[in-house]
Every structure is written in structure tokens, then in C-alpha cells.
Amino acid sequence: MSTNGHDDDRLAEEAMAQLRAANPAEAGSFDAKGSAMYEKITSGETANAPKPAWQRLPVMGGAAAAVGALALAGVLMMSGGGSGSTTASPDGEPTLDPGGGGLASCLAYSIEELRAREFAFLGTVTNIDGGMVTFAINEAYHGAAGDTMTLEADSTLQNSMYTEFQFEVGEQYLVSGDAEFAWGCGYTRPFDGELAAEWEAAFAGGPANVNASQAVGSDGAASCAFFFEDATLLQRDRAFDGVVVGIEEGVQGPGGIPYAQVTFEVNEWFKGEGSATIDLLASGLAYGDRTSEEPTLQLGERYLVSGDAEFAWGCGFTRTHSDAEADNWRALFGE
Amino acid sequence: MDADPASRREFRALFETYYGQVHAYARRRTTQPADADDVVAETFTVAWRRLREMPEEPLPWLYGVARRVLANQRRGRNRFLGLIERLRREPQDMETPGDVGEPVRVALARLKPADQEVLRLSAWEGLSHAQIGQVLGITANAAAIRVHRARRQLGAELAALGFAPRNTEPSAGHSVG
Numbered sequence: 001m002s003t004n005g006h007d008d009d010r011l012a013e014e015a016m017a018q019l020r021a022a023n024p025a026e027a028g029s030f031d032a033k034g035s036a037m038y039e040k041i042t043s044g045e046t047a048n049a050p051k052p053a054w055q056r057l058p059v060m061g062g063a064a065a066a067v068g069a070l071a072l073a074g075v076l077m078m079s080g081g082g083s084g085s086t087t088a089s090p091d092g093e094p095t096l097d098p099g100g101g102g103l104a105s106c107l108a109y110s111i112e113e114l115r116a117r118e119f120a121f122l123g124t125v126t127n128i129d130g131g132m133v134t135f136a137i138n139e140a141y142h143g144a145a146g147d148t149m150t151l152e153a154d155s156t157l158q159n160s161m162y163t164e165f166q167f168e169v170g171e172q173y174l175v176s177g178d179a180e181f182a183w184g185c186g187y188t189r190p191f192d193g194e195l196a197a198e199w200e201a202a203f204a205g206g207p208a209n210v211n212a213s214q215a216v217g218s219d220g221a222a223s224c225a226f227f228f229e230d231a232t233l234l235q236r237d238r239a240f241d242g243v244v245v246g247i248e249e250g251v252q253g254p255g256g257i258p259y260a261q262v263t264f265e266v267n268e269w270f271k272g273e274g275s276a277t278i279d280l281l282a283s284g285l286a287y288g289d290r291t292s293e294e295p296t297l298q299l300g301e302r303y304l305v306s307g308d309a310e311f312a313w314g315c316g317f318t319r320t321h322s323d324a325e326a327d328n329w330r331a332l333f334g335e
Numbered sequence: 336m337d338a339d340p341a342s343r344r345e346f347r348a349l350f351e352t353y354y355g356q357v358h359a360y361a362r363r364r365t366t367q368p369a370d371a372d373d374v375v376a377e378t379f380t381v382a383w384r385r386l387r388e389m390p391e392e393p394l395p396w397l398y399g400v401a402r403r404v405l406a407n408q409r410r411g412r413n414r415f416l417g418l419i420e421r422l423r424r425e426p427q428d429m430e431t432p433g434d435v436g437e438p439v440r441v442a443l444a445r446l447k448p449a450d451q452e453v454l455r456l457s458a459w460e461g462l463s464h465a466q467i468g469q470v471l472g473i474t475a476n477a478a479a480i481r482v483h484r485a486r487r488q489l490g491a492e493l494a495a496l497g498f499a500p501r502n503t504e505p506s507a508g509h510s511v512g
Binding site for chain 2: 008009010011012013014015016018019020021022023024025026027028029030033034037038040041042118132150178179180228229230316
């Protein structure tokens, strides 16, 4: 740990100056390329525009070679659509689904991949406008804020290569996906009670329930079901200031997911049980993949902890103690 | 999206004003110009559909959409290329644009992705803490804390590489990560 904050600040300022100088692209102006893009967007052409290469591969000539290579490597493929079984390559990587026609199209459906989606909910279709489908959210499992969501579904869900159903207004669907897109390939399906229970269990426990090893891509923050903010913190079942006095790894939680059971000695309750100690489940011990604000829980260290049910949430909802932040939490819950 | 003349005018103004900035944002985070074009097109397609929801200050909103589009693009690409890469045994770096040999970029690459992004938003997009908060969906206060911490970490990493004055030991951070 540095002993001189002034030096740290000076180093930081110099580093930022170097970073600013290393800017790889200055903002350009609205040019002919931009003008062409504008025309395409406003004419609706972009909805059917060619996808980037990685999205396009299933229907490109190169796809056959890719699928062939996968097959040569002994990668198992599943049947297409929403009811397929999960398969994996020998080292466990999700495979691409060749579909009934032999073209690679889908990322194989699995609970692990489902958990990696940015949102998942049970919803009723209230409107279909071209490729955009609006859902009234009946039950949000993960990352679905608000009462409705309007999602792009044109490129996946209205293509029989990816699904075995068509949306109908008034019907309920289990929907998951990323960004503006409802995913096909089993990640969005007509309502089924058993499946709904499976999805609910998959996301039980909030953000900390997503195993760190399943955080996909380099953008770890996307794995958080909720961003840390005061209003969301206030909704947690409990919040306290405590010290870790015990850690038991390898505890099996809902869905067979391994957790660490962490025992906290509570210094101060902001909300919740009021007991002297409490045992909570944490997804592994590494929350660090999600945002820069999360600590790796360590014996003897003091934290501000919040969460629901038997879980200590990650994603900023459990964080290293500081007097200033503790004051914020105390004031927030005291209001 | 209804294509009434007023909406078209509004969108045209939005597009012309922010196209260059959104395109630069995408270029700074992609290795291929075509990928940046895809991100910009997808971002403004979302903006066109949601024109009526556009906040008073559109740029952080647009960056937020672009960020999610980029994340989506990377996920799909990484999954697919991960398979192909292993089969071909040809390592590819799809994450770090630009000259990775530049010391400050090496230092930046050593930080957590979330910390890298707040620094890019601050140094390259020139956003305020409040605007960074809007892009990332966090409070301005949380953004300020992240930027402050990430700046110090970048300085420590750069010092550790020997490319900046170093009078102190770099901070290891308190049990983070």
C-alpha cells in the first residue's frame, strides 16, 4: 500500500495524461458514410442488413467449413429449436447448433448460458410491430426493470431456423436475451410452468447467484442483474456492517451451484435480523469480475453486506467497509 | 417507429450531431472498422426506435446503448471464435484495439475491464462523473469513486512498468479482485 497519497495522485494524473494522448480515434464529422447509414436506418433497411461476420457465419459459405471443423473435433451438436438438449465440446465450451438443416445457428441452450443473459422474465405479448415485440413483464427473474420491455425479435424469433413458434398477442412467454434482443434457440419460449420454475430457480439469489466463472466476455458488469444504487439497496432483505469470521467453501446451493458459506460477526444492522452473527451464501468468493467495487471476501476483513434470502449479493451490494459508505447506508436505511 | 417528418428531422439532427462521437467511441473499442460501423448502425437504429424516450442529454444515453451493443457483439464473437480458435490453434486478440505495445495501454490492459471503461470514458470521451454514471447506470458518486480508484491503479501499473516517476510502492488494493 502506498504511503503517500500526494505521490499517488501525481502518478495518476500523469497516467491519465498519457492515456488521453493515446486516444486511438478522434471524433469525426458527419460524412458520406454517416449519411448512407442514416438513410438505411430511417428506411428500415438495417433491420435486414447483413450481420457482422460472427453473426453471419451460420448462413455463409464459411459456415460449412466451421461446422465441419467442429464435427471433426468431435464436438457434439444438438437438434434445433427450443426443446433441444444441452451439449458441450470435450472441454465444456458451449457448442453451436447446426439445426435441422445442418447449418450452425444456435448457441446450445443451457442453464449456465441462460444465467449469463442480461435479462430473463415471464411476460405477456402486448404488441407486435414488425420485428419489435412488446411484453408486459409478469415476473422478472433477472435484469428486467420496469413493467414492459420492447425487444428486437425479428432476426431470430421470426425465423424457423431458430424457433418453433411465432409470437401471439396475449400469450405468455419466457423471454431472455441481451441488450435489445430477445434470444431464440430455446432462450425464449412459450410459457411452461415447469420451465418457469426452472428459470426462477436459476436466478434465485440475485446477482451473487451467477457464478463468477460464468461471467461471459470481458464486460463483467453485464453479469449484474442490478446496478448498485440507493433505491435497489433499500429493497434488499438485509444490510449490515460485519466482519468475516468463517468461510466454508463448496457448499451446494440452489440449482446445485457451489457457493461459499460465509459467517459474519455483525457490528451494526442497518436492516434485517439483528442477530450477533449470520451465515450467508456467496457465489464463490470472487465478486471481482462484476464491477470494480467488489472485494474478495477474506477472513478477518470488514464489509458492508446486503442481499436477500440466504445470499450475500455481489455487484456492489457487498463491499469493503469504509466509514463514509457506512454513514451512507446508515442514513439511507434510517430515513 | 413512425416516420413522420418531425421525427425524421429530430432524428436527423441527433444523428448529425452525435454520429462522429459515437463512431469514435466504437472505433476506440474495436479492432476492425467494419465492427465499429456495425456498432454505430445498431446504436442509432435503437435511437431511431426510441426517439421519444431520448433524454435531454442524449450522448451518455447513446454511449450506454453502444456499450451494450459492443458487449453483445463481443460475447457472440468470443464464443464463436473461441471454438474456431481452439480448433485452428491460432490465438487471436479481439479485445484490445490499437497499439498494444504502448506503455499506457499495457497498464490499462492490466486493470479490470470495468475500471478500464471508466478511464476510457473519462480520458477519451471526456465525460463528467455524472455522465459516466449515466452510461454505466450507476450514481455520479459511484462513478466518481470508480474513476478515482481506477486512476490511481493506472498510475501504479504504469509506475510498475517503469514508464512514470515512482516514489512509492504501487498500491495492491485492499483485497479487491
